[in-house]
Amino acid sequence: MDTVKKPELLAPAGDFEKLRAALSFGADAVYLGGAEYSLRSKAKNFDAEGITQAVKYAHGLGRKVYVTVNIYARNEDFKCMYDFLIKLRCTGADAVIVSDPGVFSLVKEIIPDMDIHISTQANTTNYRAAAFWAKAGAKRAVLARELSIAEIEEIRRATPAIELEAFVHGAMCMAYSGRCLLSHYLTGRGANRGECAHPCRYKYALMEETRLGEYFPIEEDSRGAYIMSSKDLCLIEYIPQLIASGVSSFKIEGRMKSVYYTAAAVKAYRCAIDDYFNDPELYESNKGVYLSDLFLTAHRDFTTGFFTGKLNESIRVHDGPDAEHGSDFCGIVKSYDADSNWAVVEQRGKFGVGEELEFLTAEGSGFRQIINEMFDLNSAPLQNAPHPRQLLRIRAVRPVRELDILRRRVSPFSHNN
């Protein structure tokens, strides 16, 4: 293992709390959107001052921040993009992620010293495309999700001059890496402008053209049919192959997802990568644990997508548009006093005294405990915590730290379900 470089674990940072959680749970780097010009425009993106703070925070921990400017730009976008890039130059960000060659050229002009990563939205699917971007001055290409491991390996062998980044976990598009007009057509919100309304997740029915309003259900199961909704990518069982392929960065999708999702997904992949480098047999024996932790977060059915090159399994979701989840997000730790064992927890979902909850901890394996008593910050006893973002004092039976997660398991784990 000594000769193989440990890949970077790259996590989404939809806001500052998610950024801090991603880093607390072990991400080596985060990617975030600028307030403008980023896909996922519905995420709480960062303005220049926010990016500066994020970079300062991450650099203080020795980690990196990449900023997405990955819209497909229209002429009018360049009027203000110049100013945005000038501001971005002063933030200290480690790289900018772009798709559009016009944006690429403007970044080279205005921030020539900043690394440029080519977004997955640019659909790098072959070694000549990777070589093209390397020659143009890109530091890294985020590969298209549609590639098999054999194709990734071939790109790595043929194009040593550019770092490769690959998605390992999260939602996928039915369209080619998000190059899709469905949302724009149905809702007026353009996916390539960062405004996707995810209509591929909607429930669809059949209508005969003369019987307006009479919808005939298409049934795949009792819940209907979701004919365009993709399962979620999960490659945690393929860490050794991904490392051997020479991919430099393992990327988790999900800037719009909860801080709990961010923490749990990062923790699972952090453990998987570290276990593998410590002892490949440890990784093999813990695969079920990583998967069970990922099953506890909000997710659709998991798929390996295009990774194996065998598309003999459907990558559609059959269970509906809403993500399944094996646990509820109950709270996040704001502070902990090691002398008294009392933690201050911010409520993120209802829970009450007498319930068995679980702390997902950045350090160690987490633990379950009964909530025997609970108080507000004025020391008034409480039986339950009904108010969103209410601050509560709970005694933790083992040490926790800020940003650890309190959750309730709602279904027993089975990674065959």
Ligand code: SF4
């Ligand atoms: S509608 Fe679905 S397939 Fe199209 S860009 Fe949005 S998420 Fe992707």
